[in-house]
Amino acid sequence: MEFKNPQEELERFRSRLAFAGGFVLFCFGLLFARFVWLQVVQHDYYQTRAEDNRIALVPIVPNRGLIVDRKGEVLARNYSGYTLEITPSRAGNLEKTIDDLAEFIEIEAKDRRRFRKLMEESKSFETLPIRTRLSDEEVARFIARRYRFPGVEIKARLFRQYPGGAFASHILGYIGRITDGDIEKIERVEQEANYRGTDHFGKTGLEQHYEFELHGISGHEQVEVDAGGRAVRTLSHSAPVAGNQLTLTIDAELQRIAEQAFGDRRGSLVAIEPSTGGILALVSVPNYDPNLFVDGIDTQSWRELNESPQKPMVNRALNGAYPPGSTFKPFMALAALELGKRRPEQAIADPGFFNFGGHHFRDDKKGGHGMVDMYKSIVHSCDTYYYVLANDMGIDNISSFMGRLGLGQRTGIDIEGESKGVLPSQQWKKERFRKPEQQKWYAGETISIGIGQGYNSYTPIQLAQATATIANRGVMFRPHLVKYVTDTRSGEKRLIEPEPLRDLQLKPEHLDVIRNAMVGVNVEGTGARAFAKAEYQVAGKTGTAQVFSYKGAEHKTETMAAHLRDHALYIAFAPADQPTIALAVLVENGGFGAQAAAPIARQVLDYYLLGKKPVAPAPADEAAVEGDPE
Amino acid sequence: MNSGIGLATLRNAWQKLVAPLDWPLMLIAGMLLALALGLMASASPERINAQLINMAVALVVMRVLAQVPPQRLMHLAVPIYLIGILLLIAVALFGDISKGARRWLNLGFMRAQPSELMKIAMPLLLAWFFQKREAVLRLSDYAIAAAMLLVPVGLIARQPDLGTAILVFAAGFYVIFFAGLSWKIILGLVGSAVAAAPLAWTLLHDYQRHRILTLLDPEKDPLGKGFHIIQSTIAIGSGGILGKGWRAGTQAQLEFIPERHTDFIFAVHSEEFGLLGNILLLTLYALLIARGLMIAANAATLFSRLLAGAVTMIFFTYAFVNMGMVSGILPVVGVPLPLISYGGTALVTLFIGVGILMSIHGNRMLVQK
Numbered sequence: 001m002e003f004k005n006p007q008e009e010l011e012r013f014r015s016r017l018a019f020a021g022g023f024v025l026f027c028f029g030l031l032f033a034r035f036v037w038l039q040v041v042q043h044d045y046y047q048t049r050a051e052d053n054r055i056a057l058v059p060i061v062p063n064r065g066l067i068v069d070r071k072g073e074v075l076a077r078n079y080s081g082y083t084l085e086i087t088p089s090r091a092g093n094l095e096k097t098i099d100d101l102a103e104f105i106e107i108e109a110k111d112r113r114r115f116r117k118l119m120e121e122s123k124s125f126e127t128l129p130i131r132t133r134l135s136d137e138e139v140a141r142f143i144a145r146r147y148r149f150p151g152v153e154i155k156a157r158l159f160r161q162y163p164g165g166a167f168a169s170h171i172l173g174y175i176g177r178i179t180d181g182d183i184e185k186i187e188r189v190e191q192e193a194n195y196r197g198t199d200h201f202g203k204t205g206l207e208q209h210y211e212f213e214l215h216g217i218s219g220h221e222q223v224e225v226d227a228g229g230r231a232v233r234t235l236s237h238s239a240p241v242a243g244n245q246l247t248l249t250i251d252a253e254l255q256r257i258a259e260q261a262f263g264d265r266r267g268s269l270v271a272i273e274p275s276t277g278g279i280l281a282l283v284s285v286p287n288y289d290p291n292l293f294v295d296g297i298d299t300q301s302w303r304e305l306n307e308s309p310q311k312p313m314v315n316r317a318l319n320g321a322y323p324p325g326s327t328f329k330p331f332m333a334l335a336a337l338e339l340g341k342r343r344p345e346q347a348i349a350d351p352g353f354f355n356f357g358g359h360h361f362r363d364d365k366k367g368g369h370g371m372v373d374m375y376k377s378i379v380h381s382c383d384t385y386y387y388v389l390a391n392d393m394g395i396d397n398i399s400s401f402m403g404r405l406g407l408g409q410r411t412g413i414d415i416e417g418e419s420k421g422v423l424p425s426q427q428w429k430k431e432r433f434r435k436p437e438q439q440k441w442y443a444g445e446t447i448s449i450g451i452g453q454g455y456n457s458y459t460p461i462q463l464a465q466a467t468a469t470i471a472n473r474g475v476m477f478r479p480h481l482v483k484y485v486t487d488t489r490s491g492e493k494r495l496i497e498p499e500p501l502r503d504l505q506l507k508p509e510h511l512d513v514i515r516n517a518m519v520g521v522n523v524e525g526t527g528a529r530a531f532a533k534a535e536y537q538v539a540g541k542t543g544t545a546q547v548f549s550y551k552g553a554e555h556k557t558e559t560m561a562a563h564l565r566d567h568a569l570y571i572a573f574a575p576a577d578q579p580t581i582a583l584a585v586l587v588e589n590g591g592f593g594a595q596a597a598a599p600i601a602r603q604v605l606d607y608y609l610l611g612k613k614p615v616a617p618a619p620a621d622e623a624a625v626e627g628d629p630e
Numbered sequence: 631m632n633s634g635i636g637l638a639t640l641r642n643a644w645q646k647l648v649a650p651l652d653w654p655l656m657l658i659a660g661m662l663l664a665l666a667l668g669l670m671a672s673a674s675p676e677r678i679n680a681q682l683i684n685m686a687v688a689l690v691v692m693r694v695l696a697q698v699p700p701q702r703l704m705h706l707a708v709p710i711y712l713i714g715i716l717l718l719i720a721v722a723l724f725g726d727i728s729k730g731a732r733r734w735l736n737l738g739f740m741r742a743q744p745s746e747l748m749k750i751a752m753p754l755l756l757a758w759f760f761q762k763r764e765a766v767l768r769l770s771d772y773a774i775a776a777a778m779l780l781v782p783v784g785l786i787a788r789q790p791d792l793g794t795a796i797l798v799f800a801a802g803f804y805v806i807f808f809a810g811l812s813w814k815i816i817l818g819l820v821g822s823a824v825a826a827a828p829l830a831w832t833l834l835h836d837y838q839r840h841r842i843l844t845l846l847d848p849e850k851d852p853l854g855k856g857f858h859i860i861q862s863t864i865a866i867g868s869g870g871i872l873g874k875g876w877r878a879g880t881q882a883q884l885e886f887i888p889e890r891h892t893d894f895i896f897a898v899h900s901e902e903f904g905l906l907g908n909i910l911l912l913t914l915y916a917l918l919i920a921r922g923l924m925i926a927a928n929a930a931t932l933f934s935r936l937l938a939g940a941v942t943m944i945f946f947t948y949a950f951v952n953m954g955m956v957s958g959i960l961p962v963v964g965v966p967l968p969l970i971s972y973g974g975t976a977l978v979t980l981f982i983g984v985g986i987l988m989s990i991h992g993n994r995m996l997v998q999k
Contacts (some may be wrong), residue, residue, distance in 0.1 A: 011809075013935055016808050017923050020943060024919050028912050034957045038867040039905040046867025053864065054880045076751045226884040227861075 021232035025180055026380040026582025028262050055235065055366030056225045059197030062216030063158060065243030067172060067206060067265060069252035076172055076207070078158045082134040083295075088119060090151030097149060098130060104141045109129055110475040114298035121179065132159065132295045158292045160200065160207075166287035168255050170315040171248070171481060173205015173415070174290035174580045176297075185211075203293065204315075206246060206481060207467055209414045213485055221547035228313040247493075249278030257607045258283045259601040263617035265590060267568075268316035268466035271478075271583040271604060274573060276498035277468070277477025279413070280581060281604065282461070284316040291457040294444035296592045320414065321421040322586055325543030325593065326381045327571045328452030330514050331466060332389060333374050337510040341393050344513045347373040354387035357444045361387045378517035378541065395441055398449060399425035405466040406457050406476060412501070413479045421462055453546060460584050463571055468582035470514060470537070471573035474506035515539050525569070529600030529621055536609050539579075540572030540601065565589040570597035574605050581608050596620050650696035650755065652988045658918045659984055662969040663892070665899075665911070666782025668785035670972060672877040673898045674891035677972055684974035686825030688981035699993050700934045703986065707751075707758035711778075714751040717744030718785040725789075733789050745786045745794045746975050752798050753940035756805035761829045761933035772815070775806050781918045786879050790835050793951070793963035804940040808926075841961045848958065865956045891972040893964060896956040915949045915968075918942075925991045934990040941983040948980070 038046065067076035084105060091097045096117070101107060111131055118128045134142075139154055146152075160175050178186075184199040185194055189212060197218055203209035218239030223231040258269045258281045269283040288305055297305075305313050314320060336342035352368030354361040363369070363383040369376065377385035392396065403409060408423020422428070426441040433439045448454040460478060467475040478499040485494045518539035522531040526542040545567040568590030573582035582600060590596030599618035606612040642716070663685055686892050717735060721744055725732040733743055756775055763771045779802035787795035803959075831839070848856035848890075865881035874880065879901035881887050887897045900908055922942025929935040948968035955958035966976045 009932075012810055013808060013939075016810070017927050017939060020804070020808075020939065021920070021923050022951075024916065024943075024946050027804045027946070028916060030959070031950065031957065032912060034954075035866070035900070035905055038863060038910070038957065039900070042867050043870045047870070048866050049864045050868035050881055053861075053886055224880075224884065227886045232884060285922050315737050363839070454864055574728050608762060 017263055028149060034088050037606060045261075046192045047375075053227075054224055056223055056231070058221045058223055058231070060156065060219035060221055060238075060240045061199075062218055062240035063242035064160060064175075064200075065210075065216065065245045065488070067214075067246045067248065069248050069250045069255070072247075073252040073253065075164060075168060075248070075250075076160060076162050076250065077414075079161050080156060081132065082139050083129040083154055083155050083157050084131040084138075085155050086131050086588075087127045087151045088154075092150065096246070101130065101142075101149065101152065104145065105131060105134070110298045110300070113295050113300060117299050117302075118177065118296045121177070127155075129178050129295060133488050140512075155233045159388075162290045164252075165291065167259065168250065168252070168282075169205075169287040169290045170284040170317065171205055171250060171255075171282050171291060171415070173207040173209075174203055174293040175200040175207050176203045176293045177201075180296060191215075194614075200294070204417075205290075205415055208416055210246055210482065210485075213246065214243040216488065217241040222486070225226045242488045244488055247483050247486065248481050249273065249276070249280065249483045250282070250481060251280050251608070254604065254608055255281040255283065258600070258616060259285060261603045261614065261618040262587070265587050265596070266310060266316070267587040267590065267597075267600075268320060268460040268599065269583060269585045270317050270461045271581055271608070272464050272468040272479055274468040274472035274579050274582045275477075277465075277479045278483060278498070279479050281480050281583075281606065282317050282481065284314070284318075284320070286312040288312040299415065302605065305356075314413070315417075316512055316586070316588075317460045318415060318418045319459065320418055320586070321459050322567050322569070323454070323456045323545040324407075324452040324458050324463060325545035325567070325569050326383075326452055327463060327541050327543035327569045327584070327593070328456065329378055329386055330448055330452075330541050330571075331402060331405060331407070331472070332386055332393075332398070332480050333378060333517070334470065334506070334514050335390055335398060336374075336393065337513060338401065338506060339397055341397075342374060342389065344374045347371045347376075348388055350382055350384040352384065354384050354447065355448055356387070357446075358426040359444055373518060374513060378514070379520040381526055381542065382522075387447045388445050388451035389449075391443070393446075393450075395446045395449065396425055398446070399423055399428070402466075404502070405469060406501075407462050407466055409462070410500065411461050411465050411479050413461060414481050414496075418461070421457055422455055422457040424449060428455075433441065441526045450482070452525050452543060453459050460586050463569070463584035463586075464582060467571040467573055467584055468579075470503065470511065471579035471582040473508065473511055473627050474504040476504065502573070515576055518572075526553040526594045527598050530594060530602050534605075536574055536605070537576040538572050538601075539576040540570060540574075540598070542598055543569035543571070544592050545569060547589065562589055565591055568593045568596035570594075571607070572601050573630055574609060581605065590620070593620060647693070648994050649810055650693070650988055652921070652991045653698075654921045655918070655984055655987060655991075658914055658921065659914050659969060659981075661840065662914055664917075665914075666970040668876065668890060669895055669899055669902075671972060672879070672902060673882055673887075674893055674972065677891055681972055684972075684977050687974065691978055692981040692985035692988070695982055696988035696992065697991055698985075699988055700931065700937070701938070703754060703989070704758050704761065704933050707754040710747070710751045711755040714744055714747045715782060715785075717747070718782055720744075722785060722788065733791055743975060745782075745789065745791055745798065746979055748782045748786065748798045749772075749794070749801055749944065749979050750986075752802045753805050753937055753944070756802050756809075757933045757936040757940065758935055760805065761931065764931075764932050767809075772806060772809075772811055775802075775809075779803070779806070782869065790838065791837055791964065793965040796951065796963060797944065797947055797965065801940055801944050804943040805936045808936050808939040809932075821903040838961075841963070858888045858894065858962060859958050862894050862956045864902040865897040866957055869901040869904045871905045873900075873907055876902055878885045878902060893952065893962075893966055893971060894956055895971050896953050896967050899970070900957075911953075915945065919946050922987055925987050925994070929990050930992050930994050934993070937989045941986055944983060945980070948976075 012299045014452060064078055066074055067075050088094055089558050098112065107130060115128060135265055142154055162172060168303050178201045194217060202211035206470055217240060219238045221237050222235040224233050225231055226234060235453045262285045267285060269281060271280040273280055292301055329583050350363060350368035350370060350372045352363045352366055368384060369380055369382045372382045372385045376382065403423055408421050410418045410420055429441050430439045445454055449456055465479055478501050480496055482496050484496060487494060518541055519537055521527045527540045531538055547566060568587040570585045570593050573579040583604060585597040587596040599621055603614040603618045647842055667678060670681050721732060721735045726734040726736050735744055755778060759775055783795050783799045785800055793998060848859040861881060865879065865887050866952060878900060881889055881901050882898040887894050890898050899911065917941055926935050926938035926942060929938050945968050950964065951960060951965045952967040955962045966973060966978050
């Protein structure tokens with residue numbers, strides 16, 4: 001035990017107090033230094049970060065441009081509606097959330113399937129619609145229960161709507177939710193900023209081709225947000241500029257009549273204004289309803305559309321490649337004239353067949369047509385004439401002429417994904433086949449090319465374009481669907497100038513021969529029944545394309561399975577002397593061109609030239625065989 | 631005349647009421663409370679009334695304590711401490727769990743947080759202990775004191791409540807330090823603590839480790855653990871020298887600052903009043919501590935001295951740890967900003983401290999008398 005001096009103890013205590021005081025000052029000094037660092041030295045940095053926290057730039061999606069026909073009929077428009085949207089990453093148990101929502105908002109199995117499909121295609125932080133087009137009452141019911149549903153919100157959105165439903169669907173195409181592939185396209189044109197709030201993108205048809213015209217310019221709103229990301233108030237606002245309006249060359253009424261003329265048959269019709277290349281009607285039936293795609297299509301409907309044997313999703317006008325059959329003959333005849341291989345009056349004796357290299361090429365008319373000159377060969381569709389002609393011309397002559405007419409080439413129409421078809425030539429065969437013995441072109445193969453069979457395979461739009469080129473005296477225009485684009489801001493109309501692709505420099509007298517013969521087709525030939533009592537002059541040609549090769553055997557169309565029946569074709573332009581319309585019609589498995597295709601053309605031309613509306617779909621004319629079904 | 635008598639009686643009663651109070655402490659505490667109300671009006675206006683009630687209760691407790699002589703407190707030291715230990719054990723065995731920690735004891739009629747009691751009980755007991763051993767103090771007595779300190783600290787740290795454990799430990803340590811524990815031992819302890827840090831690391835709870843890691847690099851986890859620190863630092867930094875103005879702090883008003891009425895209220899203060907506001911706050915705390923140390927220096931007995939010194943330093947610990955964690959130089963432990971943060975428990979505890987200081991100040995001449 002040591003002796004303690006109270007005074008000394010007190011002094012020691014006070015020195016400890018002093019030390020403690022010093023320690024306090026030191027620590028407060030540290031804090032002060034920290035405050036100076038944050039609030040003076042680093043102030044600008046933290047100021048910016050606080051602003052970034054606080055201010056969010058919310059894009060305002062512009063109204064998508066309208067699509068109207070040449071007379072102003074609206075084919076694609078927008079309406080605003082409420083959607084119920086879920087952000088999967090914030091919603092917790094998704095199934096339960098949807099079940100709970102379904103208690104007071106109608107959610108169908110279809111909606112769930114569509115939502116699941118969207119989820120597979122998107123990232124979990126994206127907000128996805130579970131229900132679209134909510135009624136005001138449903139919106140109110142959700143608002144009242146909103147607190148129970150984190151990650152679920154009501155959004156007001158603009159929806160694309162195609163008021164005609166399936167009408168003209170292969171022209172318009174549709175929009176769907178943006179995918180990674182679409183984002184690449186957006187990046188390629190450096191439009192990322194403009195698409196920040198957009199979640200739809202043109203997928204097919206005009207919606208796809210004119211996406212960047214239709215989209216418009218996004219506006220934005222500067223809003224102050226809280227930590228939960230909710231907007232507290234608006235700081236500034238810049239209005240979006242709606243997308244540009246497309247006015248089509250399409251005549252909606254003509255398109256409607258053409259679509260209806262097919263009835264429930266499959267096929268395609270393309271009608272072109274020869275002097276401009278403007279497309280008046282572009283039919284591919286059956287159609288599909290593009291409205292199904294706007295909110296995201298559900299898996300089942302998608303499968304139904306894709307697996308249907310009717311193939312409604314295929315745009316037959318651009319992607320269906322068919323042998324042209326006898327519609328090829330006027331082009332062959334023209335080639336012969338231009339190449340000096342035939343004079344119009346030069347005639348052959350047709351025994352009803354043509355033998356070549358031990359092969360028997362048969363004419364459809366037993367016993368043959370007798371003496372056949374060029375006029376008769378077209379009017380009565382004499383095969384033997386063209387077997388001989390093809391053999392005389394050789395494949396490469398045929399191929400180069402048809403190539404100049406645009407057959408087997410992409411036309412450059414303003415819809416993406418057009419098919420090329422097949423324009424056979426020696427070169428083509430070399431590239432097409434791998435084995436050397438298959439690569440060789442046999443002279444015998446040229447014979448059936450002459451009547452539009454064999455490897456020949458063209459799209460309806462190519463046939464229409466070639467027909468329009470003849471109608472336009474050899475000057476070919478690029479086919480196009482949009483007449484002009486109306487700029488939303490300036491109101492200025494940007495005309496899509498008719499683009500002459502080439503002038504084939506065809507001799508007028510040659511063109512006259514072909515035209516006269518094609519007129520003859522509808523007066524005294526295979527098209528005469530379809531165009532009986534027509535009040536205008538039509539230059540046309542029927543065609544029947546074999547789906548199946550019969551190797552010379554008799555074939556009875558009536559008794560054959562429907563999908564093996566021949567395709568019916570018809571090409572025409574009218575009025576013959578001053579053509580304002582050229583068209584190609586194809587009816588899949590329709591049988592003879594004169595039976596199935598020509599009556600459709602009649603209805604279309606009657607309306608276009610005379611304003612006459614048909615009362616019913618063009619009936620198939622079973623009697624229209626006339627001995628020479630090509 | 632009646633009114634004269636009435637007035638005189640009233641004045642008399644008032645004088646009796648305020649007699650035990652220390653006016654410098656009263657003034658500083660009053661300014662801090664006023665600031666607290668101002669900040670509450672900005673951060674969480676709906677809580678003003680509740681906090682006013684908390685303040686009233688705390689001031690009554692302070693007034694009561696101010697009149698209890700230190701000798702009486704000394705008698706209470708052991709029973710309070712023992713009750714505290716028993717309650718802590720009870721919490722460990724039957725306590726309610728909230729936010730992953732077992733801190734509350736449900737007494738049926740109320741829920742108590744016994745660890746809070748230890749913040750006062752601890753210095754009280756140790757000051758009593760050193761007073762008892764004043765004449766015969768040995769080195770072994772420090773060891774006993776350390777044991778008495780570490781038992782409750784251990785129990786609290788196990789709950790786990792790192793913030794309170796630190797505060798209780800600090801409170802006890804200040805008493806031992808002021809009692810004269812030699813510098814050699816202090817430095818030795820600090821040295822071995824540093825050496826033992828890796829071992830301690832393994833004993834920490836996951837969330838405690840996260841807090842320390844987050845402190846070292848909050849940007850690593852900006853939306854998770856780092857969010858609090860990042861947002862509070864942004865609030866402080868963006869406040870600048872003059873601040874954004876009362877109720878104009880975007881970080882605070884748009885709810886970017888978490889727990890902005892409790893542990894992180896300093897970020898609101900800093901954002902809205904800037905560096906100048908911070909200087910004011912530091913000054914008020916410094917004055918409060920200075921006054922407390924002055925009272926300790928002039929206290930009559932060893933018990934009073936040690937108690938006053940320790941209680942004063944508790945204020946410092948609260949203030950430093952809170953401002954340090956909110957400004958990102960200390961890990962986030964649940965320590966409120968003294969006299970400012972919302973909440974009754976901490977406020978009452980702190981005003982018990984103020985009351986004790988006042989009592990010690992009032993009784994400074996006792997021995998001489």
